[in-house]
Amino acid sequence: MADTHAETVLFVRDTMLPQQEPPLSTVGPVGWARTNLFSGWLNTIITIVALLFVINLIAHLLPWFISGTWNATSLNDCREMMAAVGNEQGGACWGVIRERWPQLMFGFYPAELYWRPVLVLVLLFVALAPILFADRTPTRMLGFTAVFPFLGAWLLWGGTIWNPITALLGFVVGYVVFSLVSKVVNAGVSLFVAVVASVIWWTTLAGYVVLGLSAIAPLAIASVQSREFGGFLLSITIGVTAIMFSLPIGILLALGRRSHLPLVKALCVGFIEFIRGVPLITLLFVASTLLNIFLPPGTNFDIILRVMIMTTLFASAYMAEVVRGGLAALGKGQYEGADSLGLDYWQAQRLIIMPQALKISIPGIVSTFIGVFKDTTLVSIISMFDPLGLANAIRADASWNGIYWELFIFIGAIFFIFCFSMSRYSMYLERKLQTGHR
Amino acid sequence: MKKTVFLGALTVAGLAAGVAGAATLDDVKARGKLNCGVTTGLVGFAAPDANGEWTGFDVGVCRAVAAAVLGDPKAVEFVPTTGKTRFTALASGEVDLLARNTTWTFSRDVDLKFTFVGVNYYDGQGFMIPKALGVSSAKELDGATVCIQTGTTTELNLADYFRKNNMNYEPVPIETNAEAQQQFLAGACDVYTTDASGLAATRATFENPGDYVLLPEIISKEPLGPLVRHGDDEWADITMWTLNALISAEELGVTSANASDMGAEAGNNPEINRLLGTEGSLGAMFGLSDDWAKNAILAGGNYGELFEKNIGENTPIGLARGLNAQWTEGGLIYSPPFR
Numbered sequence: 001m002a003d004t005h006a007e008t009v010l011f012v013r014d015t016m017l018p019q020q021e022p023p024l025s026t027v028g029p030v031g032w033a034r035t036n037l038f039s040g041w042l043n044t045i046i047t048i049v050a051l052l053f054v055i056n057l058i059a060h061l062l063p064w065f066i067s068g069t070w071n072a073t074s075l076n077d078c079r080e081m082m083a084a085v086g087n088e089q090g091g092a093c094w095g096v097i098r099e100r101w102p103q104l105m106f107g108f109y110p111a112e113l114y115w116r117p118v119l120v121l122v123l124l125f126v127a128l129a130p131i132l133f134a135d136r137t138p139t140r141m142l143g144f145t146a147v148f149p150f151l152g153a154w155l156l157w158g159g160t161i162w163n164p165i166t167a168l169l170g171f172v173v174g175y176v177v178f179s180l181v182s183k184v185v186n187a188g189v190s191l192f193v194a195v196v197a198s199v200i201w202w203t204t205l206a207g208y209v210v211l212g213l214s215a216i217a218p219l220a221i222a223s224v225q226s227r228e229f230g231g232f233l234l235s236i237t238i239g240v241t242a243i244m245f246s247l248p249i250g251i252l253l254a255l256g257r258r259s260h261l262p263l264v265k266a267l268c269v270g271f272i273e274f275i276r277g278v279p280l281i282t283l284l285f286v287a288s289t290l291l292n293i294f295l296p297p298g299t300n301f302d303i304i305l306r307v308m309i310m311t312t313l314f315a316s317a318y319m320a321e322v323v324r325g326g327l328a329a330l331g332k333g334q335y336e337g338a339d340s341l342g343l344d345y346w347q348a349q350r351l352i353i354m355p356q357a358l359k360i361s362i363p364g365i366v367s368t369f370i371g372v373f374k375d376t377t378l379v380s381i382i383s384m385f386d387p388l389g390l391a392n393a394i395r396a397d398a399s400w401n402g403i404y405w406e407l408f409i410f411i412g413a414i415f416f417i418f419c420f421s422m423s424r425y426s427m428y429l430e431r432k433l434q435t436g437h438r
Numbered sequence: 439m440k441k442t443v444f445l446g447a448l449t450v451a452g453l454a455a456g457v458a459g460a461a462t463l464d465d466v467k468a469r470g471k472l473n474c475g476v477t478t479g480l481v482g483f484a485a486p487d488a489n490g491e492w493t494g495f496d497v498g499v500c501r502a503v504a505a506a507v508l509g510d511p512k513a514v515e516f517v518p519t520t521g522k523t524r525f526t527a528l529a530s531g532e533v534d535l536l537a538r539n540t541t542w543t544f545s546r547d548v549d550l551k552f553t554f555v556g557v558n559y560y561d562g563q564g565f566m567i568p569k570a571l572g573v574s575s576a577k578e579l580d581g582a583t584v585c586i587q588t589g590t591t592t593e594l595n596l597a598d599y600f601r602k603n604n605m606n607y608e609p610v611p612i613e614t615n616a617e618a619q620q621q622f623l624a625g626a627c628d629v630y631t632t633d634a635s636g637l638a639a640t641r642a643t644f645e646n647p648g649d650y651v652l653l654p655e656i657i658s659k660e661p662l663g664p665l666v667r668h669g670d671d672e673w674a675d676i677t678m679w680t681l682n683a684l685i686s687a688e689e690l691g692v693t694s695a696n697a698s699d700m701g702a703e704a705g706n707n708p709e710i711n712r713l714l715g716t717e718g719s720l721g722a723m724f725g726l727s728d729d730w731a732k733n734a735i736l737a738g739g740n741y742g743e744l745f746e747k748n749i750g751e752n753t754p755i756g757l758a759r760g761l762n763a764q765w766t767e768g769g770l771i772y773s774p775p776f777r
Contacts, residue, residue: 090645293526385518398754398755404616
C-alpha cells in the first residue's frame with residue numbers, strides 16, 4: 001500500500017520532525033496560571049477579586065510592619081517618631097523587641113552567663129543529631145546524647161559538677177544491682193529491686209556523696225535560681241524535657257495498657273485515663289500551689305522541676321494513646337511472626353513491633369510534641385515568666401504600657417518557627433521510612 | 439486584684455495555721471533575703487525593667503522592709519504571683535510578705551487567716567468614658583454599654599451601683615485589662631470600669647489621652663495594702679511599723695535626701711529623733727537595729743517620694759494624691775505616733 005501511495009503524492013517526510021517546545025501558553029508560569037487561575041469566567045473573576053483583596057491587605061499591613069521605630073525607647077517615643085515622618089495611620093513599635101530581646105529570650109537569667117543557655121542549645125542539636133539523622137551520624141554519638149540531659153541541666157542551673165555526676169551514678173547503681181540480682185531471681189523482680197536501689201541512691205545517699213565530693217574537689221560554676229529562668233529559655237527547657245521523656249514513658253505505658261498482666265494493665269489504664277481526664281492547667285496548679293501546702297515548710301522542691309514533671313506526665317499519657325494507635329494498626333500476623341521466630345517479648349517489640357508501630361504513629365507523635373511545646377505557655381498562669389507572661393510584665397512598664405500586637409506577633413513568629421520545623425522534620429522522616437507498603 | 443479567690447480560699451483555709459507561728463524574722467535573717475510577693479506586672483505598682491530589676495510602688499514597700507530588717511534594700515527575692523497564686527504563696531510560707539495591691543476585706547483577713555498591716559493605697563472603682571459621649575456624671579450612664587472584667591468584685595460593685603440608682607446597663611464581658619483597652623478604644627463599649635488607678639494608668643497609654651475622661655464618682659472602697667500570715671505578731675509589727683515609718687517620715691519632712699544627715703545626731707524634734715534612732719531605742723524593741731527606719735527611708739524615700747516616683751503626677755500614670763494625701767492635707771494617710 002505504501003508503495004502505490006508514494007507515487008500519488010508529491011512529498012513524503014521520511015524523518016520525524018524534532019520535538020517542539022509546547023506552546024508558551026500551556027507551560028511555565030503562564031500555563032500554570034491559565035489552567036489553575038483563569039480556566040473559565042467564574043474562576044477568572046474569583047482570581048481577580050482574591051488578588052485585589054490580597055494586594056489591599058498587604059498595602060495596609062506592610063506600612064504598619066515597616067514603621068522604622070526600631071530604636072524607640074518607649075511607646076510615646078514611637079508615636080513621636082511616626083509623627084515626625086508624617087505617618088498618620090500609625091505603625092508597629094518594634095523598639096520594644098529590641099529593648100527587651102534578651103529578656104524575651106532568657107528571662108532574668110544573669111546577663112554575664114547568657115553563654116550557658118546558648119551553649120546548651122548548640123549541644124542540644126549535637127545530641128539530637130544521632131537520633132534525628134541516624135543514617136548520617138556515627139553511632140558513637142549516642143553516648144553524648146545519653147549524657148546530655150545531665151550536662152545540660154548542670155550548665156543551665158549551675159552549681160557543683162557532682163550533682164549531675166551522682167544523678168548519673170544512680171543509673172549505674174541501678175544497672176549494677178540489676179545484673180547482680182538477676183542472677184538469682186527473674187528479670188521482673190530484679191528490675192523492681194534495681195529501681196528501688198536507684199531511688200534510694202537519689203533520695204538519700206546522693207546528697208551525702210555530693211557533700212563529700214564537693215569538700216574534696218569543689219568543682220562548681222555559678223548557680224542560677226529557677227526563678228531567674230524566663231522567656232523562651234523557660235519554654236524550651238520545659239518543652240524539650242517533656243518531649244524527651246514523654247516518648248519513652250508513653251511507649252512503656254502503651255505496652256502496659258496492652259499487657260496481659262492485670263496489675264500492670266490496671267496501673268497503666270488508671271494513669272492514662274486520670275491524666276487525660278484532667279486539664280493541664282489543673283496539674284500545673286497542683287504543682288505550684290497544692291504541693292506547696294502539703295510539703296513541709298522550707299522544702300525546696302524546685303518549681304521548674306515540678307512543672308516539668310507535670311508536663312511530662314501529661315504528655316506521656318497522650319503519647320501512650322498515640323503509640324497504642326500504632327500498635328493497634330499492626331496486623332496480628334506481625335505478632336505471630338515474631339513468636340514463630342522464637343523471639344521473646346522484648347526482642348519482638350524491639351525488632352518487629354515497635355519499628356512498624358512507631359512509623360505509623362509519626363504524625364500523631366509529632367502532633368503531640370507540638371501541642372506540648374505550645375502548652376508550655378500555660379505556665380504564665382502560675383506566675384512563671386514564659387514569653388506570654390513576660391509580655392504582660394513588659395506591658396506593666398510605664399514606657400511600654402499599651403503595646404500588644406508587636407509582642408504577640410514576635411512571640412507567635414518564634415513559636416511558628418519551632419513548630420513548623422518539627423512538622424517538616426516529621427514529613428521528611430515519613431518520606432524516608434516509606435517502604436511502599438504499610 | 440479582686441479576682442475570685444475561691445481556689446485560694448479552698449486550699450488556704452485551715453491549712454495556714456500549719457506554717458504560721460514560725461518566727462518569720464529569724465527565717466528572714468537566717469536567709470539573708472526577704473521573699474516578697476508582688477504582681478506579675480502592674481503599671482506603677484510592680485514591673486521588671488529591661489535589666490530585670492523590679493520597680494514600682496508595691497516594690498518600694500518590699501525594699502523598705504528588707505532595708506529595715508537586713509539593712510540592704512537589694513536583699514529582696516521578688517516572687518511574682520498572680521491573682522490565683524498569691525494567697526497560697528503567702529499561706530505556704532513561700533513569701534514572707536505579700537505587697538501585691540490586695541484589697542483589705544473581711545473574709546481575707548478573717549477567713550483566709552492573714553493580717554493586713556496597713557493601707558498603702560486607697561483605691562476605688564471608677565468609670566472612664568470618651569469625652570465625645572458628653573456625660574459628666576456616672577448617674578447619667580443609664581443604658582450604657584460597659585466593659586467589665588468578669589469574675590471580679592468590680593462586676594458586683596457595678597451591678598449594685600446601677601441597681602441602687604435605678605439604671606440599666608449592658609455589660610461587655612472581658613477577661614484582662616489588655617483586652618479591655620482594645621475593646622474600649624475600638625468603641626465596643628461606652629464605659630470602661632475598674633479601679634481608678636488602673637483607669638488612669640490605662641488612659642495614660644492612649645494615643646490621645648485628652649479625648650477620654652474619668653468620671654468623678656468612685657463607687658467602691660478598695661484599700662490596698664501589704665499583708666502577712668496570721669500568728670506571727672512580731673513580724674506583722676515589723677512590716678506595719680516600716681510602712682508607718684515611711685508615712686511618718688513624709689509627715690515629719692524626713693526624705694531620702696536628708697535622712698542620713700538627720701540620723702547622724704539627735705536634732706531638736708524628739709519624734710524625728712525617735713524615728714531615726716538617735717533618741718531611745720525603738721528598733722531594739724522588735725529585734726532590729728536602731729537605724730531600721732532610717733534604712734527603710736533611704737531604700738526608696740518616704741511615702742510621698744515613693745508615690746511621686748512611681749505613680750505620682752509627674753509619671754505617665756499621673757495619679758493625684760487625693761485620698762492618699764497625708765491627713766494633714768485632707769487625705770487618709772495617717773501613722774500612729776512613734777513613741
